[in-house]
Amino acid sequence: MSEPATPIHAGPGGAIVPPRLRPGDVVAVVAPCGPPDPPRLARGVQALEGMGLKVVVGARVFDRDRYLAGSDAGRAADLREAWCDPAVAGVLCARGGYGATRILGLLDWEAMRAAGPKVLVGSSDVTALHRAFAVELGVASWFGPMPACATISDPGGPESVTFGHFGDALFGTPAPISGDRVIVPGGVTAPVVGGNLTLLAALCGTPYGLRSHGRIVLLEDVCEAPYRIDRMLTQLLGSGSLEGAAGFALGSWVDCGDPYPTLEERLAPLGVPVIAGLPVGHGAPQFSVLLGALGAIDAESCSLTGSITGPPEAV
Known part of the structure; x- marks a missing residue:
């Protein structure tokens, strides 16, 4: 992975904006909420790789506990390990569903703060992580599509308008x-x-x-x-x-x-x-x-x- 760009600030009252991703960067896919569908996630990973990213998948992503992607401790561990890995430039949540609020008290915020800002992507239930990351880490994060959800992982391929805007968001500046x-x-x-x-x-x-x-x-x-x-x-x-x-x-x-x-x-x-x-x-x-x-x-x-x-x- 190339040396990361220097993070910038968003202006008055804003959070630290992490460096944009670049082709060749490593991103980790984790499942802090509901369990992702394996074929969907595989297609989503393929789509991310098609953008020039190197994708690693959390060790516990395919764990199951009722409506959750494994135990609270396991989901928190995958997220913490991905965020604290110096080789990882961005962390993408596989899908929403439910469960993010259950792990907020299990994350090692001190260690994650020390890891510095990086890209976080997710929406729906991931709203809980966006709020916690803003409060605990002071970092801006992307509310956007996820690799095991329809707009990226449908059998016919990513929805083109969504994926185009998503690429602009990760690598450059998205349109209004x-x-x-x-x-x-x-x-x-x-x-x-x-x-x-x-x-x-x-x-x-x-x-x-x-x-x-x-x-x-x-x-x-x-x-x-x-x-x-x-x-x-x-x-x-x-x-x-x-x-x-x-x-x-x-x-x-x-x-x-x-x-x-x-x-x-x-x-x-x-x-x-x-x-x-x-x-x-x-x-x-x-x-x-x-x-x-x-x-x-x-x-x-x-x-x-x-x-x-x-x-x-x-x-």
Whole structure:
């Protein structure tokens, strides 16, 4: 592996942005959540190798414990070992599902902090890791597609739009992400936080609860009825998790009925820019967003521009 580039900072309030990947870099695939389907994961690994990456798979990825990819201790060990391996430039989560919250207290944060920043990729249940990595390590991380999920590992090959944006995210600078509706007009530039709504609600009252002050909040979910979305937003609002938010970028709501009346009712009164319909979260295409880095909402173009960098700042 070539010498890594120097990490940069995302600007005021932002996290450390790890070096972008380069062809020939080693990435580790781990399963901190649900068990991946072996044929899917094999196709995903092949797709990553086709990008010029060298892929190693965690020793315990194919362990099983009910709806989990093995024991809590084993899943935590795979993640910790991958992150602390100096040969590994990036860690990709195989899939979501459930289980990331169970391992947060088992990770050796001191050792992982000493390993320095590197790329972390995942979405859905991996939201819990994004929040923990932000708090414990101060590192920005990619909310994006995963190698054992449909957009990368379908039998017909990766979904082309998703995979193109994913490659740009890992190796360079991804294009802005366009939505299809403006709920509250305006524009703002701020660090992006958030992820899957269900996980953010589940993290309320923990050390890794959402902190929105001065930040753009990304929200998305799947298979949640509007009343459940209402309940989770109400929890975030009541807990103070959304206090001081600078804006909202709303991603996909696959199989959620029509969530927009609820989203507008709960978020529009906050009086900050809100754009919606971004292809981020579940479904296809599935674009990548760097959580912790500066982003910009432009309601005129209904877009979120991510990965904006600025001068070094304390996290």
